[in-house]
Amino acid sequence: MKLDLVVRAARILTLDPERPVATALGVLGDRIVGFDEEIAGLEALRTEDFGDATVTPGLIDAHCHTAWWGLGLAAIDLAAARGLDELYAMIAAEVARLDALGDADAWVHGTGFNQSHHDGAFPDIARLDELTGNRPLYLRHTSGHASITNSATLRLVGALDPGFADPVGGVVVRDAAGRPTGLVEEAAQGLVQALLLPYSTERLVDALEAATSRYAAQGITSFTEAGVGGGWIGHSPIEVAAYQAAAESGRLHARAQLMPAIDALRPLAGHAADFAREGAGAGLDLGIRFGFGDELVRFGHVKVFLDGSLLGATAAVTEDYCGHEHNTGYLLDEPAVYRERALAAYRSGWPLALHAIGDAAIDLALDVIEEAQERYGARAVPCRIEHFGIARPDQVERAARLSIAVTPQAGFIGPLGDQMAARVGAERESWLYRGRSVIDAGILLAGSSDLPVADNDLRRGMQAAVDRRTDSGAVLGAAEAITPEEALRTHTEWAARATGQIADKGTLERGKLADLTVFSASPLTAPRIDELEIVATVLGGALSHDARSAAS
Structure with a gap:
């Protein structure tokens, strides 16, 4: 028999306790057929020798927004702006570009806005109107849970009409005089998107x-x-x-x-x-x-949004946000509505993935999952709580009892950690985007980026899970730090289990897909995971990325 591929490297970390390390891996078709002595003496159509590099199971991002990010690659990158004057200049340049193309109906699109880059300020709608005129404007907040528009857009969606009512689960934000500010929260974004979809x-x-x-x-x-x-x-x-x-x-x-x-x-x-x-x-x-x-x-899973975002102070919490008196965020619909719709999906064979960032939303998520499992039985694939952003200790214990998987984003800790800590205050800071306590409770911790809320450099996210360090140098919840091996498992084995795909991926074993990530050194022993290079990526035995060819 001739194999299709043999992969060689100084270290192949399988994450399989039966054979944790190898130096050679054989592939037939798109599946792994053996290691080391099991494939000794077999010829292969091709060999990939990665020398001193380290091969691991292919990385899995258990929660991201690929189409949204891909569409946004052509939009203005507002994340690069520092100060509203720079943001206004970006918008003016885009308007000029569209004018030059002669496309009078084209929208001005931007993505990645974060008020922390502008001393907490949002763009002034009057200034936006001056820059854009009658062109519709749609600037997405980095959280995805809010957008910024101009008067032209608000006019198109009817928000300037007398008697306009906010949709369920969303708000067109207004100032004290009742005038729209241009900020559109949560489900109200659907009014704008309906013009584009x-x-x-x-x-x-x-x-x-x-x-x-x-x-x-x-x-x-x-x-x-x-x-x-x-x-x-x-x-x-x-x-x-x-x-x-x-x-x-x-x-x-x-x-x-x-x-x-x-x-x-x-x-x-x-x-x-x-x-x-x-x-x-x-x-x-x-x-x-x-x-x-x-x-x-x-x-x-089926995706259910229960609340909003932490950065926008719309995630549903049980105690006020710091600096936001009488603001505990909000659920996007009534609990009874969620219960009816989620239970109907669960009994029809759909495990639930409930977006719950605030602890009040997590309470509701736990209630819904518990009732679903009691009434219709536990599924082989665990229900999930997406983000699990502000989780009280009692909620960690309850999630463990219910065998729930959770997907907090360690990658948020660097660029967004200081903002999040300021939102919740010192008493709740240790509850944010947990790691250690989740693992110790026996809960599946699935690694995810939530791209484009944060980037999908999973090496950076894994390093943040290990050191919990924000961009200011502060440590966010030091007791929640995990080990490098655990960080790797969040994006391999544990992500595969949480997504119901462990039979095919997550570890390197005979019969599983030949999906591999090749690091420049071992993520288990390197001084910093985020300084490692991705040498190559293998998808089903074929190279989907090869930095060696780009460098040659």
């Missing part, structure tokens, strides 16, 4: 190719897209078709697991035996549910 499949494929080629350069072989097809997070009613088209045309450079937004689900009916206990459930047409798909594009 749906994106064409072709444009989405372009965005996915642009995004996932960059994923490969970061060592990422799999990701979970946290919301498609509905709500303010979706981009098209047929968004899944874009992922399929990208995969079929070789333009998807990492494996995609797709979470349908709960808004994309609809009532299901079928044989009485299928719904004997409580009538129709909720799901996708034809009864498609979790796990449907193939190795490149597959359905994951």
